[in-house]
Amino acid sequence: MAIAEFTIIPIGTATTSLSAYVADLHKELEKHTDIKFEMTPMGTILEGPLDRLFEVVRAVHEVPFLQGxxxxxxxxxxxxxxxxxxxxxxKMHSVAERLN
Incomplete structure (x- = not known):
C-alpha cells in the first residue's frame, strides 16, 4: 500500500480563489471508493495501491480543465x-506514540 500527497493548481483562472476547484476535486475523489483520501488545507493525501493512486491523480488532474x-x-x-x-x-499513530 502506498501513500501519496498531491497538490493541483489551476493557472490562468478568472479569480485567485480556488475553493470551487477544490470542491470539484473532492467530488471526483469521492467517486474512487477503493482509495482512502484526506484533504488538507494545502493538498490531498491518498492511500492505496500505487497503480490506482496514479490513476486517481490523473483523474483529478483533469478536473480543472473541465472547469475551463x-x-x-x-x-x-x-x-x-x-x-x-x-x-x-x-504513520500518525507512530508519531503520537513518540510524543507521549
Whole structure:
C-alpha cells in the first residue's frame, strides 16, 4: 500500500480563489471508493495501491480543465514502503506514540 500527497493548481483562472476547484476535486475523489483520501488545507493525501493512486491523480488532474482552466500544475509526493504495511493512520499513530 502506498501513500501519496498531491497538490493541483489551476493557472490562468478568472479569480485567485480556488475553493470551487477544490470542491470539484473532492467530488471526483469521492467517486474512487477503493482509495482512502484526506484533504488538507494545502493538498490531498491518498492511500492505496500505487497503480490506482496514479490513476486517481490523473483523474483529478483533469478536473480543472473541465472547469475551463487552460493550464494545471500538479505536484506529487509518494511514500511507497514495501518492508511492512503502512497507512496514513499508522504513520500518525507512530508519531503520537513518540510524543507521549
Amino acid at each position: 482552466a487552460q493550464r494545471v500544475s500538479t505536484s506529487i509526493k509518494i511514500d511507497d514502503r514495501r518492508d511492512k504495511q503502512a497507512s496514513m493512520a499508522q
